[in-house]
Amino acid sequence: MIYNELPFDVIVCGAGHAGVEAALAASRMGASTLLLSGNIDTIAQMSCNPAIGGQAKGQMVRELDALGGEMAITTDVTGIQFRLLNESKGPAVQAPRAQCDKKAYQFRLKHTLELQPNLQIFQATVTGLLYKAGKVVGCQTNLDIDFLGQTVVVTTGTFLRGLMHIGQNKNEGGRLGDFSAKSLSSSLTEAGIQLERLKTGTPPRLLGRSIDFSKMEEQKGDLQPTFFAFHDTRGPEEMFHVEQSGERRIGWAPGSEQVSCWMTHTTAQTAEIVRANLSKSAMYSGEIVGVGPRYCPSIEDKFVRFADKPRHLLFLEPEGRSTNEYYVNGLSTSLPFDVQLDLVHSIPGLERAQLLRPAYAVEYDFAHPTQLFPSLESKNVENLFFAGQINGTSGYEEAAVQGLVAGVNAVNKVRVTAPMLIQRNEGYIGVLIDDLVTKGTREPYRMFTSRAEYRLLFNHGSAEFRFLDHAKTYNLLSNNRIKNIEAKQAKVTHWVDYLEKNRSTGGTWADAIRRDRVGAVLPDELIRESAPVRDEVVYRVSYQGYLAREQRQVEKLSQIEKIRIPADFDYPAVRGLRRESSLKLAEFKPMTLGQASRISGVNPADISILMVLIGAEAGRGRDAS
Amino acid sequence: MPRSSDTIAALATPAGTSALALVRVSGPDTAGFAQDIFGAPPPPRHALHADYRAKDGRLVDDVVATFFPAGNSFTGEDSLEISCHGNPFIAQTILEDLFARGGRPAGPGEFTQRAFLNGRMDLSQAEAVMDLIHARSERALAAANQQLRGGLGRRLNDLTERLLGALARIEAYIDFPDEDLPKEDRAIVRRTLESLAAETERLLATSHYGELLRDGIKTVIIGAPNAGKSSLLNRLVGHERAIVSAEPGTTRDFIEERIIVGPHCLRLIDTAGLNPAPGSIEKLGMDKSLERAAEADLILLVLDATTALPTLPEFLAKLLSTDRTLVALNKSDLLKSESFDLEIYSNLRSVSISALTGAGIDPLITEITRMVDFFQPTGQDDVIAINARHADALTRAKVSLQAALANLAASGPVELLASDLRGTLAAYGDILGKVDNERMLDQLFATFCIGK
Numbered sequence A: 001m002i003y004n005e006l007p008f009d010v011i012v013c014g015a016g017h018a019g020v021e022a023a024l025a026a027s028r029m030g031a032s033t034l035l036l037s038g039n040i041d042t043i044a045q046m047s048c049n050p051a052i053g054g055q056a057k058g059q060m061v062r063e064l065d066a067l068g069g070e071m072a073i074t075t076d077v078t079g080i081q082f083r084l085l086n087e088s089k090g091p092a093v094q095a096p097r098a099q100c101d102k103k104a105y106q107f108r109l110k111h112t113l114e115l116q117p118n119l120q121i122f123q124a125t126v127t128g129l130l131y132k133a134g135k136v137v138g139c140q141t142n143l144d145i146d147f148l149g150q151t152v153v154v155t156t157g158t159f160l161r162g163l164m165h166i167g168q169n170k171n172e173g174g175r176l177g178d179f180s181a182k183s184l185s186s187s188l189t190e191a192g193i194q195l196e197r198l199k200t201g202t203p204p205r206l207l208g209r210s211i212d213f214s215k216m217e218e219q220k221g222d223l224q225p226t227f228f229a230f231h232d233t234r235g236p237e238e239m240f241h242v243e244q245s246g247e248r249r250i251g252w253a254p255g256s257e258q259v260s261c262w263m264t265h266t267t268a269q270t271a272e273i274v275r276a277n278l279s280k281s282a283m284y285s286g287e288i289v290g291v292g293p294r295y296c297p298s299i300e301d302k303f304v305r306f307a308d309k310p311r312h313l314l315f316l317e318p319e320g321r322s323t324n325e326y327y328v329n330g331l332s333t334s335l336p337f338d339v340q341l342d343l344v345h346s347i348p349g350l351e352r353a354q355l356l357r358p359a360y361a362v363e364y365d366f367a368h369p370t371q372l373f374p375s376l377e378s379k380n381v382e383n384l385f386f387a388g389q390i391n392g393t394s395g396y397e398e399a400a401v402q403g404l405v406a407g408v409n410a411v412n413k414v415r416v417t418a419p420m421l422i423q424r425n426e427g428y429i430g431v432l433i434d435d436l437v438t439k440g441t442r443e444p445y446r447m448f449t450s451r452a453e454y455r456l457l458f459n460h461g462s463a464e465f466r467f468l469d470h471a472k473t474y475n476l477l478s479n480n481r482i483k484n485i486e487a488k489q490a491k492v493t494h495w496v497d498y499l500e501k502n503r504s505t506g507g508t509w510a511d512a513i514r515r516d517r518v519g520a521v522l523p524d525e526l527i528r529e530s531a532p533v534r535d536e537v538v539y540r541v542s543y544q545g546y547l548a549r550e551q552r553q554v555e556k557l558s559q560i561e562k563i564r565i566p567a568d569f570d571y572p573a574v575r576g577l578r579r580e581s582s583l584k585l586a587e588f589k590p591m592t593l594g595q596a597s598r599i600s601g602v603n604p605a606d607i608s609i610l611m612v613l614i615g616a617e618a619g620r621g622r623d624a625s
Numbered sequence B: 001m002p003r004s005s006d007t008i009a010a011l012a013t014p015a016g017t018s019a020l021a022l023v024r025v026s027g028p029d030t031a032g033f034a035q036d037i038f039g040a041p042p043p044p045r046h047a048l049h050a051d052y053r054a055k056d057g058r059l060v061d062d063v064v065a066t067f068f069p070a071g072n073s074f075t076g077e078d079s080l081e082i083s084c085h086g087n088p089f090i091a092q093t094i095l096e097d098l099f100a101r102g103g104r105p106a107g108p109g110e111f112t113q114r115a116f117l118n119g120r121m122d123l124s125q126a127e128a129v130m131d132l133i134h135a136r137s138e139r140a141l142a143a144a145n146q147q148l149r150g151g152l153g154r155r156l157n158d159l160t161e162r163l164l165g166a167l168a169r170i171e172a173y174i175d176f177p178d179e180d181l182p183k184e185d186r187a188i189v190r191r192t193l194e195s196l197a198a199e200t201e202r203l204l205a206t207s208h209y210g211e212l213l214r215d216g217i218k219t220v221i222i223g224a225p226n227a228g229k230s231s232l233l234n235r236l237v238g239h240e241r242a243i244v245s246a247e248p249g250t251t252r253d254f255i256e257e258r259i260i261v262g263p264h265c266l267r268l269i270d271t272a273g274l275n276p277a278p279g280s281i282e283k284l285g286m287d288k289s290l291e292r293a294a295e296a297d298l299i300l301l302v303l304d305a306t307t308a309l310p311t312l313p314e315f316l317a318k319l320l321s322t323d324r325t326l327v328a329l330n331k332s333d334l335l336k337s338e339s340f341d342l343e344i345y346s347n348l349r350s351v352s353i354s355a356l357t358g359a360g361i362d363p364l365i366t367e368i369t370r371m372v373d374f375f376q377p378t379g380q381d382d383v384i385a386i387n388a389r390h391a392d393a394l395t396r397a398k399v400s401l402q403a404a405l406a407n408l409a410a411s412g413p414v415e416l417l418a419s420d421l422r423g424t425l426a427a428y429g430d431i432l433g434k435v436d437n438e439r440m441l442d443q444l445f446a447t448f449c450i451g452k
């Protein structure tokens, strides 16, 4: 049957971290939205470790919060341990990280979705997409119910032809205990979308009461936790606006009752077990064809590639307050179960540990992200958007930010308004999307701060300022919060200016701050400002020279970033463009000259030529009107 | 369209020797540059004949400069056209100086691009120029590739790889604070950076347009007293364009003048006469002459065709190799017969001249040029000729390496250290092509064990 004659504005397929943000963003913009997921008990489930944030990822979550995303606040109110990473280094490379109560996180998000106006949730597995004249118009499900939508956002994570490996043992599924979405892959391929295989893995989960923590070192949370959401620009009504409707979602005061993680390590015996059984590992026996990441080696990889390293550090992370389950960070493997048992038991404190779930590797289909525009819309099929792990990324945060961008742009598409394009120079979200759509990826892509050219400008505290324009253009934040951000920004600007211009002892205040660094004296009135304002002011002043340098580079490049290339631009017709460039450009269809300039094989002379031509066409357009 | 934020400069006439070379400057700093170079703001659209003074105050050339204020110029921005003598060394010195002042090398077709964007050109004009951009960039590309396949490319690739290694060691501790990394070892990083700084410096020093331009090709004039050495020097200086001395007022043992010969810059050094039976004071001067001759890139041996040939000290005779010695057979005006027996010097190239009348000077110049064309910059193990654009990039690489080293010494913030190293990487990349961050990550994940 066809469920609806009047199509939804946006249909989101898959309620993982990407799908959830996509659905919320779209419905909050006022679009009629449907969220389909194979099992709504696993909405926003953390497939791997129970933690959000960390280096680069933490900054992205704050950026997401600046665009009205839900991940930050959910993490804050369901977090059970908070740590600021790189506290001894400068603000630009400090990042918040939190252990979450896995179930509380999920339940809270599910509840948030349920209470969201304009959003409908339905449990069904999408088996194929409906196309009409090169456009997507809806989807089919395993329940033989078809849903019509003006746009479709695919956020199916690791589920497309998901295949899990434990030694020689194979099971179909996107995650242990979950299903595998099989027919959707062929439906995508039929529409000309190219798929390929990637691989990732996860460690075993253990029963807490079978662990001897006395043999391990404790890692506590910060006494002064750093949160993900910007609480200072939110009124209390915003944090709890849904509660006002009478419902009480799960969650607690951010930072209350933190729990500990525990550190242990592998032993000589662990290494021996791994080496003796290497041939039984799915990864080493050739069972797995998908490409795994360089940065997340399984324990077998670690012992093979870093043979001279005697031991490897392991973290035991609690999965929540209401469970005794622990995640063993550092022990990802695809060795057979019996070997896993020996492996675990060779570790100090885990001699008698009971496994609740085995470690496994999973292979899945992903769609080459170079087939997308920076709006995350498919170049092959109009009105079809992709976000999350299906684009070749890895990580909840990476998925979530794409979800929001795809959700917003699906609505823009329906409303025929310009897509929200986030530039490389605006934040990690921009770097992520630009890397994906212009360079593509050969391994599960994870964000690192080193991927950003303008890392110093991307300190987590400035995310709201950096994304304010987008938030205003696309109406992603409440008016009240926008007002608060603007007021905060005005204060920061005022104080930076004040410190640079007014004298303290031996030069300006700014000179003194740059000279004395941490120990610097600040004007009393500045000390009375809120910590976020103060921190941002001091950061901008102390790193002034370097920040100005990055800002200059940004400005130098911003000109070509703003020049849009018409979608139907006829590259082969351009006189003077080299054939190689012309072919590449025609294939990639860059949206801006900036993007074109980053495509490998396109040289500066090509860009000059395009710039002149595009300028000319724009000029002609003006003449005509 | 937002105005360009930076100022670009480039040679507008084709590279090579022509009578005049045109250097074009465009962008917001143009007026400031002109003010500093010429000492006074140039009047708009009026050809100004003036001395071009480099940033360090030294005179480069007398030039004709024309300033075009924004709106009325080719690009539509403030721009300046500097017409200098057509020797590439002069043009390169001017370009290097403009880069040192904060200008940057113009990209292919960038002037045209700016002109178009500022509405100074219509479509058909722009299209015509596009063909040119294409042709030019192909040529430039071919030239650059040739260079990069050679010593410079190999050397820079090696530097880049080592820099990536150092950067990976820094980035690992920024991006993976939670990992079980070995204790951070900044000493390794420091040693790498020091060697990179030294090698970058050395590359810069091999610059054809650096060293040879600063110093010129050392050309020592030797001969017996009264053979006409000083007369020849004066004749050459009068005949060719002399460059005003770089260090005015310094006392020198020798008369020294610089002239431009074809595409080359010669540093002419007059010496005391070589007297077979010298007195003690003369002896002193002669020893110095011999020292000079030993360091010479090129020796001009002046012989008086009207007198018996002098017997030269054995030591000197050995220096007179055929590839760098030219005999000027002087005072041809006094000679009746055309033929002259060079005796022991008969294996050397010789030109008959008259320093007095100027006869034979043109053939002498031709002969000098032919000889010098075979010269390579001296010094390094393999020959690397870098141009002004390369020198600009290498200078930026050096500056950011030095900043990084200063930061290391002061135990400054690590993200700033990384920022400087990325600056260095970008500068190397301006020569080699952009270096993808993936290459740093490759080194990082090969060096450190990172994973969950």
Ligand SMILES: Cc1cc2nc3c(=O)[nH]c(=O)nc-3n(C[C@H](O)[C@H](O)[C@H](O)COP(=O)(O)OP(=O)(O)OC[C@H]3O[C@@H](n4cnc5c(N)ncnc54)[C@H](O)[C@@H]3O)c2cc1C
Pocket: A013, A014, A015, A016, A017, A018, A019, A036, A037, A038, A039, A042, A043, A044, A045, A046, A047, A048, A049, A124, A125, A126, A127, A155, A156, A157, A158, A159, A160, A174, A175, A181, A184, A200, A201, A202, A296, A360, A361, A362, A387, A388, A389, A390, A393, A394, A395, A396, A399, A400, A446, B452
């Ligand atoms: C074994 C494993 C190990 C991992 N290891 C790491 C790691 O080490 N580091 C890291 O950063 N990240 C890791 N991840 C990845 C991380 O879990 C994902 O990046 C993130 O969850 C991706 O979010 P997503 O929204 O794209 O997809 P997912 O979280 O996978 O969500 C997909 C959602 O779509 C639904 N769905 C799928 N197909 C259909 C369909 N046809 N119809 C309807 N609904 C559908 C699913 O039910 C699910 O709700 C791992 C994942 C797995 C499974």
Ligand SMILES: Nc1nc2c(ncn2[C@@H]2O[C@H](COP(=O)(O)OP(=O)(O)O)[C@@H](O)[C@H]2O)c(=O)[nH]1
Pocket: B223, B224, B225, B226, B227, B228, B229, B230, B231, B232, B273, B330, B331, B332, B333, B334, B353, B354, B355, B356, B357
């Ligand atoms: N007739 C003639 N006289 C010359 C020529 N070159 C130099 N002289 C003269 O020779 C004398 C010595 O010249 P000078 O240049 O001082 O010789 P130096 O000692 O080698 O430097 C001077 O009187 C010159 O005028 C020439 O080509 N022809």
Ligand SMILES: [Mg+2]
Pocket: B226, B229, B230, B231
């Ligand atoms: Mg003399």
